Amino acid sequence: xxxxxxxxxxxxxxxxxxxxxxxxxxxxxxxxxxxxxxxxxxxxxxxxxxxxxxxxxxxxxxxxxxxxxxxxxxxxxxxxxxxxxxxxxxxxxxxxxxxxxxxxxxxxxxxxxxxxxxxxxxxxxxxxxxxxxxxxxxxxxxxxxxxxxxxxxxxxxxxxxxxxxxxxxxxxxxxxxxxxxxxxxxxxxxxxxxxxxxxxxxxxxxxxxxxxxxxxxxxxxxxxxxxxxxxxxxxxxxxxxxxxxxxxxxxxxxxxxxxxxxxxxxxxxxxxxxxxxxxxxxxxxxxxxxxxxxxxxxxxxxxxxxxxxxxxxxxxxxxxxxxxxxxxxxxxxxxxxxxxxxxxxxxxxxxxxx
Numbered sequence: 001x002x003x004x005x006x007x008x009x010x011x012x013x014x015x016x017x018x019x020x021x022x023x024x025x026x027x028x029x030x031x032x033x034x035x036x037x038x039x040x041x042x043x044x045x046x047x048x049x050x051x052x053x054x055x056x057x058x059x060x061x062x063x064x065x066x067x068x069x070x071x072x073x074x075x076x077x078x079x080x081x082x083x084x085x086x087x088x089x090x091x092x093x094x095x096x097x098x099x100x101x102x103x104x105x106x107x108x109x110x111x112x113x114x115x116x117x118x119x120x121x122x123x124x125x126x127x128x129x130x131x132x133x134x135x136x137x138x139x140x141x142x143x144x145x146x147x148x149x150x151x152x153x154x155x156x157x158x159x160x161x162x163x164x165x166x167x168x169x170x171x172x173x174x175x176x177x178x179x180x181x182x183x184x185x186x187x188x189x190x191x192x193x194x195x196x197x198x199x200x201x202x203x204x205x206x207x208x209x210x211x212x213x214x215x216x217x218x219x220x221x222x223x224x225x226x227x228x229x230x231x232x233x234x235x236x237x238x239x240x241x242x243x244x245x246x247x248x249x250x251x252x253x254x255x256x257x258x259x260x261x262x263x264x265x266x267x268x269x270x271x272x273x274x275x276x277x278x279x280x281x282x283x284x285x286x287x288x289x290x291x292x293x294x295x296x297x298x299x300x301x302x303x304x305x306x307x308x309x310x311x312x313x314x315x316x317x318x319x320x321x322x323x324x325x326x327x328x329x330x331x332x333x334x335x336x337x338x339x340x341x342x343x344x345x346x347x348x349x350x351x352x353x354x
Contacts, residue, residue, distance in 0.1 A: 011083030018075060060352065067348035074341040077334055086329055097231045098131045099148055103210035105239035105270065106137045106193055107201035113270035115166035117238045120309065122159040125152055132231075134213050135159070138206030140199040140245060143192035148213055165189050199245025203237075204254040207265065210235050211254070217261045234264040240271030241284040252287055259291045267295040 102121060104114045114137075125133065133155055135145040146158045165186050168174050178186075194200070211217045214233045235258065241251065249257070258265050267288035269281050276297045288295040 007082065007084045011079050014079045014082045018079070063348055063352050067345055067352065070341040070345040070348070074338055074345060077338040077341060081331055081334055081338065084329055085331060085334055099214055099231050099233045100131060100133045101148070101210045101213050101233075101235045102133070102135045103207060103235050103237045103239075104135070104137045105139070105201055105203065105206060105237075106190055107139045107240075107242070107244075109242055110201065110238070110240045110270045111166065111169055113240075114238060115163055115169075117236075117268065117270065118159050118166065119163045122156060122163060124309070125155050125159070128152060135162070136206075136210045136213060137190070137193055138202070138209060139190070139193040140196035140202050140205075141193055142206055142209035143190075144213065162189065196245065199247075201239065201242055202245055202247040203239050203241055203243055204247045204249035204251045206239070207235065207237055207251065207254040208249050208257060210237070211258045211261065211263055214261070214263055217257070217263065232264075233262065234266065236266050236268060237288075238268040238270040239284070240269060240275065241280040242271070251284065255287055255291045265291060265293045267293060269295070269297040273297075 102117065104110075104117065106114060118135075121133070128150075130150060132148040132150045134148040135158065137143055137145060145162065146154060149155060168178050168182055169186060196202075214235075215231070216233070255265060265288060267284055269276060269284065271281070275281060281297065285295040
């Protein structure tokens with residue numbers, strides 16, 4: 001990275017001040033030692049005529065001249081630091097301005113596939129630096145498992161618990177073989193997602209609830225206030241898009257609201273492979289892609305894990321393209337050089353005193 005100076009005028013002013021001080025000292029020293037031509041002047045050399053004394057005196061003068069070098073170097077580095085050496089860091093703001101909400105359909109048809117989504121994000125969290133992540137689950141109603149946070153210990157704990165609970169519901173046989181205690185744990189985790197009778201998997205309502213976790217979203221009138229979002233916001237909607245009941249918001253209406261709020265929505269079809277070419281999957285793809293989102297199925301990537309990673313790679317690439325270069329102070333090597341020069345000068349000064 002190229003080096004630049006934020007305050008070059010400050011270094012110039014400091015350099016001129018040092019030069020002025022040196023000139024004043026030299027002039028004062030010259031005047032102090034000036035004598036008339038006829039006046040007898042005695043010097044230290046006259047009193048140190050012995051060989052041993054002369055050798056020590058020459059050594060003292062040599063050390064004095066040597067001490068000038070690190071002192072001058074330290075002054076020069078100090079002047080340079082006053083100018084604030086800086087460099088451009090193009091990655092300083094990357095990955096610290098993203099909000100991600102995992103929006104999971106936990107209806108009976110989609111629940112067996114949610115474990116793979118959660119398991120993959122649990123692994124991805126280890127590489128996060130500054131991203132905030134939240135998890136919301138929905139059926140006929142929604143429940144926030146944990147809000148947006150960059151407390152990755154909390155996120156990992158919650159995702160571990162969810163993955164462990166959902167490990168036992170990958171098929172109807174698993175559910176039938178489940179103990180009453182395990183079944184109760186899963187029921188507790190799903191509590192709050194089935195509060196409307198005769199309705200399941202209300203996709204639009206679930207998406208709107210997930211969007212409400214993100215700053216800048218308002219029910220019914222989610223629009224931009226004229227300024228760009230301070231943090232990029234995205235939702236990963238994992239569902240099979242099978243609606244049963246009368247939702248407040250259709251998926252189309254929910255996507256209009258998220259788009260108006262500047263929230264990107266990617267779709268992950270979490271249903272059986274044999275339904276990927278059905279009407280529900282096709283409708284979901286059309287709506288997601290019409291709002292600049294990515295719609296993926298297991299046939300696209302081979303596994304839910306690969307699908308999630310593809311979505312994350314796309315969002316990271318987009319975020320990197322929006323990254324602005326930042327000018328940051330770079331005093332590291334300059335400070336080290338100043339410390340070394342000062343240490344050498346102190347050692348020589350200590351030797352001179354002896």
